[in-house]
Amino acid sequence: MQSRIRRRYAAERRFRLAGLAAVWLSAGFLAFLLSSMLWQGASGFVETRVALPIDFAAAALPIEPARLTSRGADLALASAGLEGAVDSAATRAFGKDGEGLLSDGAWVTVRDALKADPGLLSRKTVIAVPVASPVDMAAKGDGPPEAEAVVARLKARGVLTRGLSMTFLTTADSTDATRVGIWGAFKGSLLTMIVTLLLAFPIGVLSALYLEEYAPKNRWTDLIEVSINNLAAVPSIIFGLLGLAVFLGTFHMPRSGAIVGGLTLALMTMPVIVIAGRNAIKAVPPSIPSAAS
Known part of the structure; x- marks a missing residue:
């Protein structure tokens, strides 16, 4: 029995050392990659x-x-x-x-x-x-x-x-x-993120709050939940094609990367925000809402 315990402890130590070695090796490769990028990009x-x-x-x-x-x-x-x-x-x-x-x-x-x-x-x-x-x-x-x-x-x-x-x-x-x-690309990306945040965050959080706390449990809400879960799994290229077809092809919106890109990203991220928001609300202990009410 004692020999088995010693072997198990030895195996655990080897496993721990192997894990630490893997972490340090990964950190070393990451440091090498970053230093190489900085060295070559400094020029x-x-x-x-x-x-x-x-x-x-x-x-x-x-x-x-x-x-x-x-x-x-x-x-x-x-x-x-x-x-x-x-x-x-x-x-x-x-x-x-x-x-x-x-x-x-x-x-x-x-x-x-x-x-x-x-x-x-x-x-x-x-x-x-x-x-x-x-x-x-x-x-x-x-x-x-x-x-x-x-x-x-x-x-x-x-x-x-x-x-x-x-x-x-x-x-x-x-x-x-x-x-x-990179100023043009950086400015366009920043404006796109602002449009996405202003649209997706409030709508996603409010939708999660409604579905979790106020929506009745029936077929319609079940259908909405299934649709949200399915939309969260749709590849981003599909949302890009949707934005091209709807915002540019149908509504003829101006070819602005910040507006059209922000709307498309808002559609893509909103299901994820709704799912994450509902999970966060579920994680709140029942005693806290009860005490607040």
């Missing part, structure tokens, strides 16, 4: 820039400095040919390939500098602008050989710098890889 917050000398006086942009402080400054600078002036300055500074050296959004950086200091229109200055995506990747050690050669030449001239950039967090979709950000 997205580092931007490579090149010092671009540009003579606004020689460019003679047809725009008054006073307009740079008005609401239409962006459109006025675009109409005045600022992008072409930036490309010309890049060609003069870095040769015939200078235009391809800069990011498509380089002129936006110059535009913002002019808006911040309209006095630049009358003099020559040097502005650090973002480089094209291949050059940026080469500066980070992962670019094509020809781009690495360009980076080496720019470093030798001392015009290449790297610094922290919040562009990834403050911009939306873009055809320029150096201007891509």
Whole structure:
């Protein structure tokens, strides 16, 4: 008997150690995954820039400095040919390939500098602008050989710098890889969640309260309960097709991700909220409602 007890205790210790080892191994893999994501994603917050000398006086942009402080400054600078002036300055500074050296959004950086200091229109200055995506990747050690050669030449001239950039967090979709950000997707997701919460939570909680406390027990309530349970098990793709067919196809609602997406997610999550709410109400001891009444 004693030997059997010792063997059982030994088996329990081995099982406990195996469980702890599995937990620590899983935690190690998770830590490795997160650290790898952070290490590789950190480069997205580092931007490579090149010092671009540009003579606004020689460019003679047809725009008054006073307009740079008005609401239409962006459109006025675009109409005045600022992008072409930036490309010309890049060609003069870095040769015939200078235009391809800069990011498509380089002129936006110059535009913002002019808006911040309209006095630049009358003099020559040097502005650090973002480089094209291949050059940026080469500066980070992962670019094509020809781009690495360009980076080496720019470093030798001392015009290449790297610094922290919040562009990834403050911009939306873009055809320029150096201007891509998550702000548009984040804002749309946040608005969709707000619409979903405002619709699904109060309706789901009130429905659960009614079905559990006030609804009569008959065939109709049984049918409603079965329908709710079935809806909770429907795949999300079906709700997506339902939203496409009903909200867009039938009601012709505007193609807004926040509104239509929020309505669709509300339909999908409402059965789950009703079921969870009813289970929570059932878990309340009868003595508490009795004492409250």
